[in-house]
Amino acid sequence: MAQTPGTIIYTKVDEAPQLASASLLPIIESFLGKASLNVETRDISLAGRVIATFPENLTAEQRIADDLAGLGELVKTADANVIKLPNVSASVPQLEACIKELQSQGYDIPDYPEDPQTDAEKDARARYDAIKGSAVNPVLREGNSDRRAPAAVKAFAQANPHSMGEWSAESKTRVATMGANDFRSNETSVTLSAAQAAGTAKIVHTAADGTQTVLKDGLSFPEGTIVDATFMSVKALKAFYDAQIASVAEEGTLFSLHMKATMMKVSDPIIFGHCVRQYLAPVFDQYGADFDAAGVSPNGGLGAMLDKIAEMSNGAEIKAAIDACLASRPPMYMVNSDKGITNLHVPSDVIIDASMPAVIRAGGKGWGPDGNEGDTTCVIPDSSYAGVYAETIDYFKETGKLDVTTAGTVQNVGLMAQKAEEYGSHPTTFELAAGGTVEMIAGNGDVLHSHSVEAGDIWRLASARKDPILNWIELAIERQAAEDCRAIFWLDADRAHDAELIKYVTPVLEARGLSDKFEIMAPTPATRASCETIREGKTCIAITGNVLRDYLTDLFPILEVGTSAKMLSVVKLMQGGGLFETGAGGSAPKHVQQLVEQNHLRWDSLGEFCALGESLRFAGTPAAKLMGKAVDDATEKLLSEGKSPGRKVGQDDNRTSHYYFARYWAEAMAAQTDDADLAAAFAPIAQALASGEDAIVSELKAGGGTAVDLGGYYHTDPAKAAAVMRPSATLNAIIG
Ligand SMILES: NC(=O)C1=CN([C@@H]2O[C@H](COP(=O)(O)OP(=O)(O)OC[C@H]3O[C@@H](n4cnc5c(N)ncnc54)[C@H](OP(=O)(O)O)[C@@H]3O)[C@@H](O)[C@H]2O)C=CC1
Numbered sequence: 001m002a003q004t005p006g007t008i009i010y011t012k013v014d015e016a017p018q019l020a021s022a023s024l025l026p027i028i029e030s031f032l033g034k035a036s037l038n039v040e041t042r043d044i045s046l047a048g049r050v051i052a053t054f055p056e057n058l059t060a061e062q063r064i065a066d067d068l069a070g071l072g073e074l075v076k077t078a079d080a081n082v083i084k085l086p087n088v089s090a091s092v093p094q095l096e097a098c099i100k101e102l103q104s105q106g107y108d109i110p111d112y113p114e115d116p117q118t119d120a121e122k123d124a125r126a127r128y129d130a131i132k133g134s135a136v137n138p139v140l141r142e143g144n145s146d147r148r149a150p151a152a153v154k155a156f157a158q159a160n161p162h163s164m165g166e167w168s169a170e171s172k173t174r175v176a177t178m179g180a181n182d183f184r185s186n187e188t189s190v191t192l193s194a195a196q197a198a199g200t201a202k203i204v205h206t207a208a209d210g211t212q213t214v215l216k217d218g219l220s221f222p223e224g225t226i227v228d229a230t231f232m233s234v235k236a237l238k239a240f241y242d243a244q245i246a247s248v249a250e251e252g253t254l255f256s257l258h259m260k261a262t263m264m265k266v267s268d269p270i271i272f273g274h275c276v277r278q279y280l281a282p283v284f285d286q287y288g289a290d291f292d293a294a295g296v297s298p299n300g301g302l303g304a305m306l307d308k309i310a311e312m313s314n315g316a317e318i319k320a321a322i323d324a325c326l327a328s329r330p331p332m333y334m335v336n337s338d339k340g341i342t343n344l345h346v347p348s349d350v351i352i353d354a355s356m357p358a359v360i361r362a363g364g365k366g367w368g369p370d371g372n373e374g375d376t377t378c379v380i381p382d383s384s385y386a387g388v389y390a391e392t393i394d395y396f397k398e399t400g401k402l403d404v405t406t407a408g409t410v411q412n413v414g415l416m417a418q419k420a421e422e423y424g425s426h427p428t429t430f431e432l433a434a435g436g437t438v439e440m441i442a443g444n445g446d447v448l449h450s451h452s453v454e455a456g457d458i459w460r461l462a463s464a465r466k467d468p469i470l471n472w473i474e475l476a477i478e479r480q481a482a483e484d485c486r487a488i489f490w491l492d493a494d495r496a497h498d499a500e501l502i503k504y505v506t507p508v509l510e511a512r513g514l515s516d517k518f519e520i521m522a523p524t525p526a527t528r529a530s531c532e533t534i535r536e537g538k539t540c541i542a543i544t545g546n547v548l549r550d551y552l553t554d555l556f557p558i559l560e561v562g563t564s565a566k567m568l569s570v571v572k573l574m575q576g577g578g579l580f581e582t583g584a585g586g587s588a589p590k591h592v593q594q595l596v597e598q599n600h601l602r603w604d605s606l607g608e609f610c611a612l613g614e615s616l617r618f619a620g621t622p623a624a625k626l627m628g629k630a631v632d633d634a635t636e637k638l639l640s641e642g643k644s645p646g647r648k649v650g651q652d653d654n655r656t657s658h659y660y661f662a663r664y665w666a667e668a669m670a671a672q673t674d675d676a677d678l679a680a681a682f683a684p685i686a687q688a689l690a691s692g693e694d695a696i697v698s699e700l701k702a703g704g705g706t707a708v709d710l711g712g713y714y715h716t717d718p719a720k721a722a723a724v725m726r727p728s729a730t731l732n733a734i735i736g
């Protein structure tokens with residue numbers, strides 16, 4: 001898909017950011033139009049991706065193009081200039097809800113086949129599996145990640161600190177992790193030689209009786225790719241869960257499980273499911289055969305299980321057994337104690353990158369079933385990265401909560417390009433049907449990895465390519481030079497994969513004479529060093545792999561500035577284009593619920609404003625640069641004037657913040673002297689926006705407190721969403 005140079009692509013997504021777009025995008029289109037800058041939208045929403053997948057089932061009017069595929073091509077070109085908002089990475093319950101909604105709107109698409117039998121079902125399942133989980137970000141992220149809090153955001157947070165829970169040295173909150181027989185401890189890693197990279201590799205399972213099954217064939221990696229393989233022992237995992245359930249009961253804490261079942265869409269739902277199974281072990285012992293017969297799986301969470309059980313002939317009896325079992329277990333950390341939604345109900349309700357920082361920001365507290373806060377045992381089965389949270393918790397227990405008014409900042413440079421590391425491992429992750437050996441065999445016959453496994457174990461292969469790694473090291477050098485601050489590669493010389501990466505990092509730093517500018521530390525000591533650095537008010541850069549990129553860019557922003565929504569999140573695409581992510585957070589489903597019930601949208605579009613400024617600068621024409629500078633000025637003024645959305649109905653919300661953003665943007669354009677025509681074009685708009693303030697704000701707030709109808713959740717009615725999100729006739733007339 002070619003893109004006219006200068007065109008900015010704005011993505012259509014889901015939930016709160018999509019509702020925000022209904023208000024903000026018309027402003028952006030109108031203003032950029034005055035500078036002859038073109039904005040186009042591409043639909044990467046969950047509903048859009050489902051619709052685009054089944055064209056043959058739909059009427060001509062219903063069909064839409066596969067925009068994600070087009071964008072996947074575009075990001076490999078130098079012309080790409082894409083503003084990427086957060087989209088839903090769907091767990092199975094979310095995907096099923098989306099399908100149901102589309103069917104109710106007249107889309108003749110198939111159900112999600114839980115247990116596909118016929119060819120048609122297998123085909124539908126394969127198509128849905130490509131939509132499931134994190135199916136967008138890995139396609140678009142053809143570059144490495146540069147995430148940091150803009151200076152204005154940091155200064156604002158220091159002057160206006162958000163609330164932080166107190167940490168007590170007596171807190172019983174802790175992280176529980178396996179440490180043995182998990183992905184971390186079973187990992188092996190190699191860097192491919194030219195001979196090993198020639199031809200294609202395969203993954204072969206050999207059972208005890210010698211039966212061979214090719215799990216994957218035709219794998220092709222260039223020379224220099226770091227290829228890791230590892231597995232998690234299901235036996236060890238189950239024993240670990242049992243031990244944690246027992247110790248949580250003894251310690252009197254809440255039980256909480258923190259996973260990434262959305263991004264790690266193959267491995268983590270299975271690991272999540274084993275937790276549900278062990279928590280309800282007596283129920284599975286008694287009704288396991290009934291569950292198998294009825295197709296009840298714990299991998300989609302307790303909520304989906306209960307829905308299926310309600311349809312079984314002995315459903316009431318099983319439900320009573322589940323209730324009795326849960327009552328005998330330690331209390332769970334709750335997603336919504338009013339509605340009885342536990343940590344184990346929906347795999348996408350507790351996503352580790354956002355959920356662990358929420359616990360830590362709250363001073364180690366989670367909500368219990370009684371609606372009261374309590375200390376919680378945070379169960380993170382694999383030990384690869386659990387130590388980061390364990391160390392953060394230990395650090396705050398020792399030193400007390402972070403002082404937001406004086407804290408410095410941890411920026412991140414993340415190795416992400418070309419599906420780097422664990423986050424690209426889905427096509428090479430397998431739940432093994434039988435014990436035996438799993439091997440990765442290179443095209444030249446070398447056996448690169450070999451693991452002895454048991455039935456049920458989860459085996460996976462992940463890769464990081466040479467060009468992205470070298471690009472990541474360059475980005476780290478560039479960012480360190482720009483900030484002139486402490487910079488740490490979070491790499492553990494004792495971990496197989498990290499040891500291979502260090503072999504790339506060290507020679508580059510030595511050759512460039514930069515060894516003294518960078519440290520290399522394992523994640524746990526790097527966590528402490530970073531916490532100490534920001535406590536002194538200083539800046540440091542965490543140079544990490546893909547998973548820690550994700551985890552740290554929620555953890556530190558949430559502690560430092562209250563949310564990761566205000567992050568600058570730039571992906572310098574390797575082919576020269578730019579991808580500008582809006583913040584580092586997700587799509588905030590809770591915000592939609594509040595909008596629907598109370599007509600208040602607390603979504604903060606600061607991430608969109610930051611991304612827009614970067615995208616305009618990247619577009620590079622004189623007019624675009626001026627518009628971008630004015631966006632930055634408007635964003636700073638919005639912060640300093642306190643016009644960001646509040647959390648409660650009656651306060652300013654997303655819509656009012658867009659009005660002020662538009663006004664300050666227009667004012668900055670009217671005030672600049674580099675382009676007289678643009679100044680003249682924006683002067684009357686700025687004037688009208690300023691003089692219309694009272695009318696506009698009262699029109700925007702008029703419906704506050706009453707329920708609204710969006711015509712759908714995953715697939716809203718654009719006219720209804722526009723009516724809700726653009727209720728000011730005065731503002732709309734000025735925007736045009
Ligand atoms: N880049 C991407 O595409 C990403 C997508 N996701 C997807 O987003 C969905 C939700 O994920 P979840 O883990 O709940 O994380 P979210 O970041 O959506 O939500 C966690 C909380 O963060 C706060 N928050 C996030 N963004 C904003 C914002 N712009 N303004 C104000 N507050 C904000 C809200 O807190 P409060 O309630 O206090 O207002 C929200 O409830 C999932 O489907 C997930 O897969 C997640 C991460 C990144």
Ligand SMILES: O=C(O)CCC(=O)C(=O)O
Nearest residue numbers: 089134137262263550584
């Ligand atoms: O793609 C996803 O599923 C989530 C991405 C994410 O959390 C991030 O990039 O911070």
Ligand SMILES: [Mg+2]
Nearest residue numbers: 353550554584
């Ligand atoms: Mg994240």
